[in-house]
Amino acid sequence: MAKKDNSLSEYELQRQEKIAKNQALLKELQLNAASAGLAPKATPSRAAPAAKSRKVTSRVKKEVQALGPRRTSARLQGIVADSEVAKRKAEEDYEAHREADKVKRQRVSGDLKLGDVVVVGGQHWNQAGNWLGSVGPAQPYERTFTDEDIQSTSNKELRELREKMSGLALWEDLEPSRIKITPERIYSMGFHPTRDKALVFAGDKLGNLGLFDASQASPDQVKNEDDEDADELDERTPAITTFKLHTRTISAIHFTPSERSAVFTASYDSSIRKLDLEKGISTEIYAPADPSADEAVSGVQIPIAEPHLLYFTTLNGAFGIHDTRTSSSSPPTQLLQLSEKKIGGFSVQPLQPHLVATASLDRTIKLWDLRKMSGKGENRLPVLIAEHESKLSVSHAAFNAAGQIATSSYDDTIKVYNLPGGGASFIPGHTIEPFEPSAIIPHNNQTGRWVTILRPHWQAMPTDVGGAAQRFCIGNMNRFVDVYAGTGEQLAQLGGGGITAVPAVAVFHEGMDWVAGGTASGKLALWM
Numbered sequence: 001m002a003k004k005d006n007s008l009s010e011y012e013l014q015r016q017e018k019i020a021k022n023q024a025l026l027k028e029l030q031l032n033a034a035s036a037g038l039a040p041k042a043t044p045s046r047a048a049p050a051a052k053s054r055k056v057t058s059r060v061k062k063e064v065q066a067l068g069p070r071r072t073s074a075r076l077q078g079i080v081a082d083s084e085v086a087k088r089k090a091e092e093d094y095e096a097h098r099e100a101d102k103v104k105r106q107r108v109s110g111d112l113k114l115g116d117v118v119v120v121g122g123q124h125w126n127q128a129g130n131w132l133g134s135v136g137p138a139q140p141y142e143r144t145f146t147d148e149d150i151q152s153t154s155n156k157e158l159r160e161l162r163e164k165m166s167g168l169a170l171w172e173d174l175e176p177s178r179i180k181i182t183p184e185r186i187y188s189m190g191f192h193p194t195r196d197k198a199l200v201f202a203g204d205k206l207g208n209l210g211l212f213d214a215s216q217a218s219p220d221q222v223k224n225e226d227d228e229d230a231d232e233l234d235e236r237t238p239a240i241t242t243f244k245l246h247t248r249t250i251s252a253i254h255f256t257p258s259e260r261s262a263v264f265t266a267s268y269d270s271s272i273r274k275l276d277l278e279k280g281i282s283t284e285i286y287a288p289a290d291p292s293a294d295e296a297v298s299g300v301q302i303p304i305a306e307p308h309l310l311y312f313t314t315l316n317g318a319f320g321i322h323d324t325r326t327s328s329s330s331p332p333t334q335l336l337q338l339s340e341k342k343i344g345g346f347s348v349q350p351l352q353p354h355l356v357a358t359a360s361l362d363r364t365i366k367l368w369d370l371r372k373m374s375g376k377g378e379n380r381l382p383v384l385i386a387e388h389e390s391k392l393s394v395s396h397a398a399f400n401a402a403g404q405i406a407t408s409s410y411d412d413t414i415k416v417y418n419l420p421g422g423g424a425s426f427i428p429g430h431t432i433e434p435f436e437p438s439a440i441i442p443h444n445n446q447t448g449r450w451v452t453i454l455r456p457h458w459q460a461m462p463t464d465v466g467g468a469a470q471r472f473c474i475g476n477m478n479r480f481v482d483v484y485a486g487t488g489e490q491l492a493q494l495g496g497g498g499i500t501a502v503p504a505v506a507v508f509h510e511g512m513d514w515v516a517g518g519t520a521s522g523k524l525a526l527w528m
Helices: 010-035 084-105 156-166
Strands: 186-191 201-203 209-211 241-244 250-256 259-267 272-278 281-286 299-303 311-315 318-323 333-337 343-349 354-359 365-376 381-391 396-400 403-410 413-417 439-442 471-476 482-484 488-496 505-508 517-520 525-528
Touching: 010 299, 010 482, 084 343, 156 482, 156 488, 186 250, 186 505, 186 517, 201 250, 201 259, 201 525, 209 250, 241 482, 259 299, 281 311, 281 318, 311 343, 318 343, 333 381, 471 505, 482 517
Parallel strands: 250 299, 343 396
Antiparallel strands: 186 201, 201 209, 209 241, 250 259, 259 272, 272 281, 299 311, 311 318, 318 333, 343 354, 354 365, 354 396, 365 381, 396 403, 403 413, 413 439, 471 482, 482 488, 505 517, 517 525
């Protein structure tokens, strides 16, 4: 028996003696049960109800791999709290889970077959389908542009344009609350250039790419005339497919006329991928040489006149030029450090691809000329043609073919800049000073933490009166999408029933009067 410690009270001595007896008794009972074969077996958790049998598809099932070590109790391992062993174990657990999270966010290199990356629980992908075919706080649902504003101008052409754009209506087949195009918050969107139908792509914050085909009927929509319950199938199901192409946010979606079946996606996982809709393959066409490098891509664009060049920007302030013709054995990418802070958005002048506008967290919009470079090595930069500083950070800079640049800023303004002659007459080394906006539009851009940043998006080839009315759309915090002319005049405020969140990511179709808006809940509003 252990020697008594006279410094302890009589109560404490009795308590310790009782604990020792209980432990000895428990140990004896466990030994007796084990020898008699009566030791308790691990009780399985309550079984889940048997799932209904589903038709097995030919999709390859990806093996689920453990992302980290199984957590166990330190007490059951006999580790004393606040000891050196406990501290060392806590450090090891932290490093293990940190490494597991890093692996989870690591981009996936190589080609991806669409049949293998359809999101589980999402809609099926019909590969045989005809995909391409022939200011102040927000006040939900409070309009800031009304019917009176439409008629308030004496300019006949402007009034007709307002009536035309305000006449766009929500897609009548389904209300927006039922068109969930991505599982998570939408960060980027784009219309496929085809004019035969509305084919909308959306990228979310977890790297999922959603595809919505407004022309396809889901199998649930087909009614059997002999079915007595056919009347119950009165609700249509949207034709949506979701692919897991990236491991982090898809920041930009881009299309190019040179490859009609290609969809380019840029991601915060540091990669740019090319999705071939006809072949059903997603190919990585750019990524840093170091697989562990964190160079989140914030935008991507391919100049119309130079389809082999890939322009992109990063959250580290770099502008990249990647030549897709160069083999991977030699460095095919130039990285130009245009900003010390994040470049949130950029755009190339469609007709003058050497002119690039960047918007940065450093509160500036800058216009660059890629034809002339200065400096060497890491200090090599293109000529800075013009620069304008806002009171707060500039979120995006969007070029149109007329040489106008539209920007959105956290100073609650949309600014429009005009380049003389669209920039066609600029010689290498030309500068503009001062560089001031031709129009400043008050606009609530305070998206906060849960709403995607508002960005203007031009209609590439407008078709209306005279064929020359430039216009762009942008999300409205009151749960609308605003449409403005290149002069700064508002043309429309698109809304409708069923829009339960801010359609923050708004885009125009390049040549049709179609507008799409994406929300933080992954839902799509479509005006046609």
